Amino acid sequence: AGSVIYQTFDTTTAMWGTPIEITRSRWPNRNNDLRQGSAGAAIAIDSSGVAHVVYSKTEGNLRRLYYNHNADGQWNHETVIDDGSK
Secondary structure (H helix, E strand, O other): OEEEEEOOEEOOOOEEOOOEEEEEEOOOOOOOEEOOOOOOEEEEEOOOOOEEEEEEEEEOOEEEEEEEEOEOOEOOOOEEOOOOOO
């Protein structure tokens, strides 16, 4: 299993911030981590500075699509957003 990771990048210093694990996933990938641009993960920041992420994880034999957002500095709002039929 790999980690779904949120990590900021400072364009002024060209430095990555501290990685924060949002959840674990069995989604296969080369580095065993899911970050922006990796298969199965996408992150966007809204005009209020809130980070939103959509990622896939497996649940039994299903690959499910989840949504989470960073509210008050915490990633604990995971919600399944697919219909789970296949």
